[in-house]
Amino acid sequence: MAALPKRIIKETERLVSDPVPGITAVPSDDNLRYFHVTIDGPDSSPYSSGVFDLELYLPDDYPMCAPKVRFLTKIYHPNIDKLGRICLDVLKDNWSPALQIRTILLSIQALLGAPNPDDPLANDVAEDWKQDEKRAVQVAKEWTEKYAKSKEIATTSTTEESV
Amino acid sequence: MGNAPAKESRSRSHSQASTTSMISNLLPTILSSLGAGRSRARSYSGAFSVNTNNTNSAGLLGILGGSNSIGSAGGDKKKRQEEKVKQKELHYQDLVVRYYENVDGGYLAPYGTYKSNLDFNTEIVRNLVIARRLAPFYTPLQDFDPSWSDNELVVLLSQLTLHLIETAYSEDEDEDDDIDSRKLHKSANYYRRQEQRTKLKQIIAVAKETQKHEEQVFLEDKLKLKSTQSQDQSQILDLPSRDLLLALYRNASECPICFLYFPQHFNISRCCHQPICSECFVQIKRLDPHPPHDDPSQTSSNPNETPHTLISEPANCPFCAMPDFGVTYTSPSHISTGIEGMTKPGLFKSFANIPEDDSVIMDVSPSSPATGSSSLSPQRRSRMSGSSPVGGGYPARRRSSLAASDPAVVTIDMIRPDWEQKLISARNRLARKAATATAIHASNLLIDDNNSGRSSQAGSVLLRTMEDRMVEEALRLSLLDEEERRRKAQEDT
Numbered sequence: 001m002a003a004l005p006k007r008i009i010k011e012t013e014r015l016v017s018d019p020v021p022g023i024t025a026v027p028s029d030d031n032l033r034y035f036h037v038t039i040d041g042p043d044s045s046p047y048s049s050g051v052f053d054l055e056l057y058l059p060d061d062y063p064m065c066a067p068k069v070r071f072l073t074k075i076y077h078p079n080i081d082k083l084g085r086i087c088l089d090v091l092k093d094n095w096s097p098a099l100q101i102r103t104i105l106l107s108i109q110a111l112l113g114a115p116n117p118d119d120p121l122a123n124d125v126a127e128d129w130k131q132d133e134k135r136a137v138q139v140a141k142e143w144t145e146k147y148a149k150s151k152e153i154a155t156t157s158t159t160e161e162s163v
Numbered sequence: 164m165g166n167a168p169a170k171e172s173r174s175r176s177h178s179q180a181s182t183t184s185m186i187s188n189l190l191p192t193i194l195s196s197l198g199a200g201r202s203r204a205r206s207y208s209g210a211f212s213v214n215t216n217n218t219n220s221a222g223l224l225g226i227l228g229g230s231n232s233i234g235s236a237g238g239d240k241k242k243r244q245e246e247k248v249k250q251k252e253l254h255y256q257d258l259v260v261r262y263y264e265n266v267d268g269g270y271l272a273p274y275g276t277y278k279s280n281l282d283f284n285t286e287i288v289r290n291l292v293i294a295r296r297l298a299p300f301y302t303p304l305q306d307f308d309p310s311w312s313d314n315e316l317v318v319l320l321s322q323l324t325l326h327l328i329e330t331a332y333s334e335d336e337d338e339d340d341d342i343d344s345r346k347l348h349k350s351a352n353y354y355r356r357q358e359q360r361t362k363l364k365q366i367i368a369v370a371k372e373t374q375k376h377e378e379q380v381f382l383e384d385k386l387k388l389k390s391t392q393s394q395d396q397s398q399i400l401d402l403p404s405r406d407l408l409l410a411l412y413r414n415a416s417e418c419p420i421c422f423l424y425f426p427q428h429f430n431i432s433r434c435c436h437q438p439i440c441s442e443c444f445v446q447i448k449r450l451d452p453h454p455p456h457d458d459p460s461q462t463s464s465n466p467n468e469t470p471h472t473l474i475s476e477p478a479n480c481p482f483c484a485m486p487d488f489g490v491t492y493t494s495p496s497h498i499s500t501g502i503e504g505m506t507k508p509g510l511f512k513s514f515a516n517i518p519e520d521d522s523v524i525m526d527v528s529p530s531s532p533a534t535g536s537s538s539l540s541p542q543r544r545s546r547m548s549g550s551s552p553v554g555g556g557y558p559a560r561r562r563s564s565l566a567a568s569d570p571a572v573v574t575i576d577m578i579r580p581d582w583e584q585k586l587i588s589a590r591n592r593l594a595r596k597a598a599t600a601t602a603i604h605a606s607n608l609l610i611d612d613n614n615s616g617r618s619s620q621a622g623s624v625l626l627r628t629m630e631d632r633m634v635e636e637a638l639r640l641s642l643l644d645e646e647e648r649r650r651k652a653q654e655d656t
Contacts, residue, residue, distance in 0.1 A: 007422040096481040
């Protein structure tokens with residue numbers, strides 16, 4: 001395998017030395033382009049009590065093309081489908097090489113705080129969201145409690161997981 | 164594709180083996196043919212015994228195109244293909260970094276940080292660099308610490324290679340790049356694709372060898388320079404002087420895209436004044452032709468128009484997302500070396516006695532702390548040389564944004580002028596696909612018609628309409644082809 005570009009090395013270092021609050025990204029031991037990611041649900045969102053697991057992969061062309069990011073934790077959100085795929089412009093055509101792992105994860109966190117049912121990926125969820133937002137938020141809360149790690153437990157278990 | 168991958172990989176490894184054995188034969192030919200076509204600063208003799216009289220420049224084409232007869236039809240097509248091969252060769256040879264092809268301490272070809280997307284027009288980019296309209300391709304530093312002493316910095320710089328050969332030419336780029344477009348082309352049969360791939364591989368392998376050779380020349384000349392300080396051989400003068408290295412790299416700063424360290428003379432985005440190194444700049448390009456919206460329902464609303472709805476938009480600025488990304492570049496006023504420069508890089512001397520008041524450059528980067536090395540005063544001087552009154556030109560003193568059409572701006576479309584051609588061929592490809600589908604559809608109807616009896620009145624009407632439609636389709640296609648041909652002809656002139 002070709003040597004890791006300096007950019008990836010530096011981004012990884014900076015993620016460790018200057019972490020983003022509420023977000024962790026740890027490279028896998030056997031593939032430094034593959035990251036285990038956790039994102040805290042933003043406060044004042046139905047996901048606020050949960051910590052969500054994601055995977056992030058930097059393709060060969062990175063940073064000229066976007067990282068591939070996917071939710072591993074089941075989540076009820078109009079822009080995230082059953083497989084955890086995320087509908088977010090900066091992960092697709094609006095990707096810019098000036099963006100980074102850090103900024104992309106912040107965008108995803110922001111997406112949790114601001115679901116956009118008008119540009120849905122999970123159509124059924126988006127329909128629910130549009131028809132009865134209160135109920136949809138309630139379901140999102142229930143799913144968060146059911147599938148996402150709770151924040152209190154997560155603080156102790158993340159150290160375990162990164163091993 | 165089915166089981167194709169296995170086959171491909173087998174023949175790939177085979178072609179690799181044969182490629183390496185061919186290189187030694189091909190290299191002199193290529194070098195000589197290139198030397199004839201372009202004026203290089205240095206003759207390529209020495210490492211190779213080249214007899215220019217015997218090796219004519221078509222030699223390589225002869226070898227590469229040797230098995231061409233399998234699928235080729237007509238000499239015209241063959242000629243065009245040979246022309247293509249020749250252009251590819253030139254392209255890859257242009258991507259070779261040669262130390263004697265330098266501008267203000269940088270080079271005319273990228274260092275090799277990225278291995279893909281090098282499909283920009285090399286001739287245009289070389290000329291832009293020579294015209295000082297685009298920053299030269301400087302050799303990047305992986306790390307930089309302003310507290311390094313001048314001696315440490317110079318030692319580090321002198322160890323750098325011209326090119327990241329192992330990354331740039333690493334082997335796993337098989338399936339992507341320009342080959343793909345031809346793979347999708349429906350008229351290309353398996354053998355031809357295979358042949359073209361092999362040819363490309365050979366061209367790349369030759370370029371890699373050339374780069375290795377250039378690296379060797381660079382190394383040998385550096386050693387020569389060390390051993391014979393006084394001798395002024397013209398080539399050795401193309402090696403940067405200590406003063407030049409320090410003037411360039413003393414205040415190195417980081418490119419925000421690749422995170423590597425370069426001399427401060429960056430290209431500056433026309434819209435938001437952000438620095439970008441040339442190697443990252445040439446990576447930015449249009450997205451491939453695509454339907455206007457991701458939403459498929461919108462594009463399929465009018466099936467007749469599908470081929471023409473493919474669009475291609477200029478790339479946005481990576482920093483501020485302004486459409487039609489472009490940069491300006493102001494070459495440092497105090498460094499003018501190499502091609503069309505005032506001196507040879509080896510003769511570059513920073514002027515002593517420049518007072519320390521030129522804070523122009525210092526206010527941009529943190530002033531480097533005094534270094535505890537033995538020869539402080541010459542270092543000082545050389546550092547100061549990086550700051551003539553006009554400034555080492557960090558953001559080039561440009562205050563306002565510039566339009567993409569401004570004559571000073573280099574846009575990404577300028578270095579890939581073939582984008583329009585690519586869009587047209589993508590549309591044509593789609594049109595042809597649609598036509599094939601229509602033809603298959605039509606022929607199915609015809610067969611149905613045959614079965615139901617040729618004599619029936621309804622049948623013959625249907626047959627006629629089918630025929631009409633096919634003729635129409637054929638006309639449409641030939642019009643498209645004609646359009647493409649005319650466009651090509653126009654580009655050639």
